[in-house]
Amino acid sequence: MTSSKHRLTRSLTVAMLASAATALALTSVAYADGHTAAFSEMEFDAEANLNASALIGSSVYVSEMDMSDGMLPPEGEREWDDIGEIHEIVLTRSGGVDSVIVDVGGFLGMGEREVAIDMSQLQFLSDGEASDEYFIVVRSSEAGVADAPEYRGANGEMEANAGKRNSDERMKLTAPAVTREGYEAANMEQLTTEMLTGARVYGSEDEGIGEIGELLLTDDGMIDRAVINVGGFLGMGERHVAVTMEELTILQGDGDLRVYIEATKDALKAQPEYNS
Structure with missing residues (x-):
């Protein structure tokens, strides 16, 4: 009788262990499925998808x-x-x-x-x-x-009038060190608004960026900032970015004026926009 009890106990133990192992395996599969269901196997299709x-x-x-x-x-x-x-x-x-x-x-x-x-x-x-x-x-x-109705941002106000980044808070750029044959650094004290308005603006690699659309003056009449018109076509779609004169390198030569800034066109367009 005792031997039969031992065999019965061993049989029950084996069965319980087998059941536990099966349950653990099923639980592991369910756990894995549950924690990977959010992820999909995707290959970008340029014909159908857009980033x-x-x-x-x-x-x-x-x-x-x-x-x-x-x-x-x-x-x-x-x-x-x-x-x-x-x-x-x-x-x-x-x-x-x-x-x-x-x-x-x-x-x-x-x-x-x-x-x-x-x-x-x-x-x-x-x-x-x-x-x-x-x-x-x-x-x-x-x-x-x-x-078209004006877009209302997440705060419920007109996005154009609220949530605008102040152009004064933008990170200032460092004026590029640029040299050009036949040109020399312009005397800033001799530059006038007439000379600068409409001047072409270039990147440090001599690529076209935009042009100076207007100049902002201090209370005593000194040139404080230049508003650069970036992008757009015939005045449409332009972005206006105000930069300090310290961020610009201005060269003068043979009656020509060239303005340089340490930024690409895309980088400058990403700057906070100036709103007069």
């Missing part, structure tokens, strides 16, 4: 032409207006893309003014064989852009 970072800074064009077929009409872009750049993308809580935020102030000839464009209204028209070459176009008119 949000690629959209930020992209120009948006407006046209009254019907391009719902996704085809770029011959020389169709000549009928378009560049209304501004995407600088924010608004997502839904469920992970979808709701709208893109575009600053259309330069296009309308006014200060900063932001509008929201429904993502579904954007058309991506191919500009070549490469999948990353495209125009972003929305079907509307200049009047439609002017009448």
Whole structure:
């Protein structure tokens, strides 16, 4: 009888251990499944996917032409207006893309003014064989852009009037050390607003950045800051950035004036915008 009890006990112990091992294995699988379900195996498809970072800074064009077929009409872009750049993308809580935020102030000839464009209204028209070459176009008119409701930011106020970064708070740049044959450093005390207004602005590698649109004076009439107009076309879509004169290197030679700043066009466009 005792031997039978021992065998029965061993059988029950083995069965319990086997059951525990099975339960542990099932639990481990469930745990693994539960903790990896949020991750997906994805390979970027340039024909179907877009990175949000690629959209930020992209120009948006407006046209009254019907391009719902996704085809770029011959020389169709000549009928378009560049209304501004995407600088924010608004997502839904469920992970979808709701709208893109575009600053259309330069296009309308006014200060900063932001509008929201429904993502579904954007058309991506191919500009070549490469999948990353495209125009972003929305079907509307200049009047439609002017009448578009102004975007309200997360705080419920007009984004153009609230949440603006003060141009005085921007990080100052270091004036580049630039030399050019036939040019010498300009005498800052002899420079006038007439001489500087409209002067071309270049990066340290001599690439075109923009031009000085206006000069800000101190109470005693001295030049304090220069407002550089960056980007845009024929005054549309420009971004205005105020920099101190200490951030500029100004060269003069043979009646020509060249202004240099230690920044690329994209870097300067990312600076806080000046609003007069």
